Amino acid sequence: MNLIMTILIITVALSLILLIVSFWLPQMNPDAEKLSPYECGFDPLGSARLPFSLRFFLVAILFLLFDLEIALLLPLPWGDQLHNPTGTFFWATTVLILLTLGLIYEWTQGGLEWAE
Structure with a gap:
């Protein structure tokens, strides 16, 4: 019991x-210069914010889900x-059956097709 209390006290x-350091350290004062995009010392040629396809994020999330399930089966x-x-x-x-059913569902719904 003594070891558990020691670990608990150290953890807390x-x-x-x-927590205190995270509130104390970032005393940042953002100004227009700090918030502007930076491209190798030059002003940006075009818009610094480019739109991404939502398909990219969907494929990334699907990859993370399936990769996590495979990591659990290792x-x-x-x-x-x-x-x-x-x-x-x-x-x-x-788990493998659910993984396969999820893959089949995403495949039939067109979630794995990059182009529409």
């Missing part, structure tokens, strides 16, 4: 220190060493 103290080969390997493989199969 470190969190409070970081320790699966060591699942037979657990107390209940049958349950582990059942839930892994369930």
Whole structure:
């Protein structure tokens, strides 16, 4: 119990220190020069804000979701060493089925097509 209290006290103290420092440090005074875009010392030739396609963000979010699910399945080969390997493989199969169904759904809805 003593070790847990020590870790808890250190965690709370470190969190409070970081919180105080985060409010104390960024005493920034933005002005027009700091807020202007910078292109190698020259004024921007065109608009500094270019519109992005929403498809780009959709594909990026889909990549993150599918990549996270695959990362959760990486320790699966060591699942037979657990107390209940049958349950582990059942839930892994369930995750794989949901992943496949999600991929099929996105494919049929056209979420993976870059051009319309």
